[in-house]
Amino acid sequence: xxxxxxxxxxxxxxxxxxLVQLLGLCPLLAVTATVTNALGLGLATLLVLIGSNITVSxxxxxxxxxxxxPVFVMVIATFVTVIQLLMNAYVYGLYxxxxxxxxxxxxxxxxxxRAEAYASKNPxxxxxxxxxxxxxxxTLVLVLLGGIREIIGNGTLFDGxxxxxxxxxxxxxxxxxxxxxxxxxxxxxxxxxIVMGFIIAGKNWIDQYRAxxxxxxxxxxxxxxxxxx
Amino acid sequence: xxFKIAASPHTHQRRTxxxxxxxxxxxxxxxxxVQTYFFGFGVYIQLALALFTAWVAEGLCMxxxxxxxxxxWQDHTAIVTAVLLAVSIPALAPWWIIVMGTxxxxxxxxxxxxxxxxxxxxxxxxxxxxxLVSFPVQMTSWPIPxxxxxxxxxxxxxxxxxxxxxxxxxYNLEQLRMGIDGMTMATPLDSLRNDLNHQLTLTxxxxxxxxxxxxxxxxxxxxxxxxxxxxxxxKQKIISWHIPGGMLVGLLVPAAIYWLFNPDQAITPxxxxxxxxxxxxxxxxxxxxVTAATSNKGRWVFGLLVGFIVFAIRTWGGYPDAVAFAxxxxxxxxxxxxxxxxxxxxxxxxxx
Numbered sequence: 051x052x053x054x055x056x057x058x059x060x061x062x063x064x065x066x067x068x069l070v071q072l073l074g075l076c077p078l079l080a081v082t083a084t085v086t087n088a089l090g091l092g093l094a095t096l097l098v099l100i101g102s103n104i105t106v107s108x109x110x111x112x113x114x115x116x117x118x119x120p121v122f123v124m125v126i127a128t129f130v131t132v133i134q135l136l137m138n139a140y141v142y143g144l145y146x147x148x149x150x151x152x153x154x155x156x157x158x159x160x161x162x163x164r165a166e167a168y169a170s171k172n173p174x175x176x177x178x179x180x181x182x183x184x185x186x187x188x189t190l191v192l193v194l195l196g197g198i199r200e201i202i203g204n205g206t207l208f209d210g211x212x213x214x215x216x217x218x219x220x221x222x223x224x225x226x227x228x229x230x231x232x233x234x235x236x237x238x239x240x241x242x243x244i245v246m247g248f249i250i251a252g253k254n255w256i257d258q259y260r261a262x263x264x265x266x267x268x269x270x271x272x273x274x275x276x277x278x279x
Numbered sequence: 280x281x282f283k284i285a286a287s288p289h290t291h292q293r294r295t296x297x298x299x300x301x302x303x304x305x306x307x308x309x310x311x312x313v314q315t316y317f318f319g320f321g322v323y324i325q326l327a328l329a330l331f332t333a334w335v336a337e338g339l340c341m342x343x344x345x346x347x348x349x350x351x352w353q354d355h356t357a358i359v360t361a362v363l364l365a366v367s368i369p370a371l372a373p374w375w376i377i378v379m380g381t382x383x384x385x386x387x388x389x390x391x392x393x394x395x396x397x398x399x400x401x402x403x404x405x406x407x408x409x410x411l412v413s414f415p416v417q418m419t420s421w422p423i424p425x426x427x428x429x430x431x432x433x434x435x436x437x438x439x440x441x442x443x444x445x446x447x448x449x450y451n452l453e454q455l456r457m458g459i460d461g462m463t464m465a466t467p468l469d470s471l472r473n474d475l476n477h478q479l480t481l482t483x484x485x486x487x488x489x490x491x492x493x494x495x496x497x498x499x500x501x502x503x504x505x506x507x508x509x510x511x512x513x514k515q516k517i518i519s520w521h522i523p524g525g526m527l528v529g530l531l532v533p534a535a536i537y538w539l540f541n542p543d544q545a546i547t548p549x550x551x552x553x554x555x556x557x558x559x560x561x562x563x564x565x566x567x568x569v570t571a572a573t574s575n576k577g578r579w580v581f582g583l584l585v586g587f588i589v590f591a592i593r594t595w596g597g598y599p600d601a602v603a604f605a606x607x608x609x610x611x612x613x614x615x616x617x618x619x620x621x622x623x624x625x626x627x628x629x630x631x
Contacts, residue, residue: 231413231414231416231417232413233413233414234412234414234415235409235412235413236413238412240412244387247391251391
C-alpha cells in the first residue's frame with residue numbers, strides 16, 4: 051500500500067510535473083487563459099498519461115532497449131489521436147478552443163518522461179496509478195493557473211464551462227467582478243509565465259516552511275548529577 | 280600628527296544612492312514642467328498618484344520581506360520609478376492605470392527579484408509595458424497640446440476626468456481629444472505611422488496641425504526639456520554619456536540612412552529624435568544603473584542596441600513608440616554584453 055501512497059505524494063506534490071519537473075510548459079502556458087480550457091486540456095493529458103503508462107508497462111518486456119523511445123512515442127501518439135477524435139465528437143466547442151494544443155499533447159515531455167522513467171520499469175497497475183497521479187498533479191496546476199488568470203484577467207470563473215460539461219454547466223459561470231477593460235496581460239502568455247512563477251514560489255515557500263518546522267529538534271536536556279547524594 | 284591607515288578601496292563613490300536618485304528626479308523637473316504646460320495639470324495628478332502608490336507598495340513589500348521600511352523609503356529609487364512612469368503615461372489616463380502600473384513595477388519587477396539593485400528589468404518600463412499591452416486604448420489616448428484643443432480643461436475638470444472619466448460639463452476623454460477641425464488627434468508618431476501605412480507620402484502626412492514647425496507641437500519642447508535635464512546629469516557625472524550617446528547614435532544613423540533611401544515613406548531623423556519618448560528614454564530610462572551594462576564599452580553597445588530597436592519597432596513594428604520595449608529587450612541582453620565587454624584588469628593578460 052505504501053507504494054500507492056508514495057506515488058500519490060510524488061505525483062501531486064513532491065515531483066509534480068508542472069511545478070517541480072517543469073515539463074509540458076507549452077500547453078500549460080498557452081491554453082490556461084480560462085479554467086475550462088485548463089480543465090479540458092488537463093483531463094485530456096490525464097487520460098493519455100494513464101493509457102500510455104499502462105500500455106508501455108505491458109509491452110516493456112517485448113520492446114528492445116534500442117528502439118524504446120520511438121515505440122513509446124507511437125503509443126502516446128495513438129492515445130492522443132483517440133482523445134482528439136473523442137473530443138472532436140463530444141466536446142466540439144472545447145476542441146476548437148484548444149485547437150493545435152490537443153495534438154501537441156504528443157510532445158508533452160511529462161508523458162514521455164513518465165513512460166521512460168516509471169512505466170517502462172514497473173508493473174502495469176503501479177504505472178497506471180502513477181499516470182493517474184501525475185496527470186492529476188498536472189491538471190490541478192493547470193486549473194489553478196487557469197483560475198488565477200481568469201479571475202485577474204476577466205473577473206470570471208468557469209466561463210464557457212458548457213463547452214466541456216454540457217449545457218447544464220452554463221450556470222456554473224461565476225462573475226466575481228465586472229471589468230470594463232480586461233487585464234489583457236493576464237490572459238496573454240506573459241501573464242501565464244508570471245503567475246506560474248508565483249505558484250512555484252508559493253510551493254517552494256510551503257516546502258521551506260514545512261522543512262523548517264520539521265527540523266526543530268526536541269531539546270533533551272540531560273543533567274549530570276555533580277553533587278553527592 | 281597621526282598617520283591613519285585606511286583599508287582599501289582608497290577611492291570611493293562620493294554620492295549615496297539617495298543623492299544620485301535625488302539628482303535624477305530633480306533633473307526631470309524641467310521636462311515635467313514643459314509637459315504640464317502642453318498637456319495640462321493631469322501630469323501633476325498622475326505624479327501624485329504614482330508617488331503615493333510607490334510609497335505604499337514599497338512599504339508593504341519591505342514589511343513582507345522583513346526588512347526595515349525606512350531604509351527603502353530613504354534611498355529614493357521608488358520615487359524615480361514613480362516619476363518616470365507618471366511622465367510616460369498619458370496625462371488624462373484614468374487613475375487606476377497609473378496605480379496598477381506603479382504597483383506592478385514596485386512589487387513584481389523590483390521586490391520579487393530582491394529589491395534595489397537586484398532587478399533584471401527597468402521597473403518603470405516593465406510597468407509601462409504591462410499597461411500598454413493590457414490597456415492599449417487608455418495608454419495611447421494622449422491629450423492634444425493645449426493650443427490645439429477645442430475645449431480647455433481646468434484643474435477640477437482634470438480631476439474629474441482622471442477619477443470619473445467625465446468633465447463637469449459631461450465631456451469624455453475622446454471628445455476632448457478632438458482638435459479644432461473636429462478630428463481626434465493622435466500623437467505625432469502615431470499619426471505619422473498611420474498615414475504612412477495608408478500610402479500617404481511624408482509631405483502629405485506632415486500637413487496635420489499637430490506637427491507644427493519642428494517635430495510636433497509640444498512634443499519637441501518636452502524632448503528639449505528632457506535633453507536639458509539629461510545634460511545636467513552628465514555634467515554632474517550622475518550618468519556617463521555612453522548610454523545616451525549610444526542610443527541617440529543607434530537611433531539616428533539607421534533612421535537617417537533609411538530616410539535618405541526613401542525620403543517620402545520614412546519618419547524623418549528629426550522626428551525620431553524629438554518626438555515620443557526619445558530623450559526621456561536616452562537620458563533617464565536607459566541609463567538606469569541597475570539594469571544597464573556596466574563597463575563603458577558595454578554601455579556603448581547597450582545604448583546602440585536600444586537605439587536600433589527603437590528605430591526598428593517605430594519603422595516596422597506594431598507600436599508607434601518603442602522606448603519601453605527597446606529598453607526591456609536590451610535589459611535581457613545585458614548579461615551577454617557584460618560578459619563580452621569585461622575590461623581587462625591592470626596586469627592581467629591583455630595585448631602585450
